[in-house]
Amino acid sequence: xxKYDIIIIGAGPAAIxxxxxxxxxxxxxxxxxxxxxxxxxxxxxxxxxxxxxxxxRNVLSSQLxxxxxxxxxxxxxxxxxxxxxxxxxxxMPAAQEMGFKNLGIDTLHGYAKFxxxxxxxxxxx
Numbered sequence: 645x646x647k648y649d650i651i652i653i654g655a656g657p658a659a660i661x662x663x664x665x666x667x668x669x670x671x672x673x674x675x676x677x678x679x680x681x682x683x684x685x686x687x688x689x690x691x692x693x694x695x696x697x698x699x700x701r702n703v704l705s706s707q708l709x710x711x712x713x714x715x716x717x718x719x720x721x722x723x724x725x726x727x728x729x730x731x732x733x734x735x736m737p738a739a740q741e742m743g744f745k746n747l748g749i750d751t752l753h754g755y756a757k758f759x760x761x762x763x764x765x766x767x768x769x
Contacts, residue, residue: 646750648674651764653756656683660743667747675744676766678755682740692733699725 650666652659655677666673680687699720706718744751754766 648672655681663747663749673749675749676752676756680737682736686736
């Protein structure tokens with residue numbers, strides 16, 4: 645059984661910010677993530693949404709300016725846009741996990757289960 649001073653359950657933005665703050669503390673830290681490292685924002689939410697919103701905003705702006713200096717309004721190739729979005733964020737979980745490792749924090753994929761006040765079980769361990 646491994647022992648840690650701090651166990652972080654969920655490896656989203658708050659966890660990485662905490663990990664940066666704890667860097668150099670001589671504490672043995674473990675980050676556990678049941679889904680994708682980085683959490684919702686970079687993997688499913690904020691950042692991909694901002695990317696898509698930017699494309700839509702540009703298209704709508706060009707449509708509003710058509711015949712007012714813009715000769716032809718833009719259109720969205722949704723298939724190509726989604727392919728680009730997926731490729732852009734495809735490696736995000738691995739990069740986020742590497743961020744923890746670069747701080748000297750162990751990582752573990754799985755769901756944490758509290759065994760008692762001082763023990764956590766992940767993947768039967």
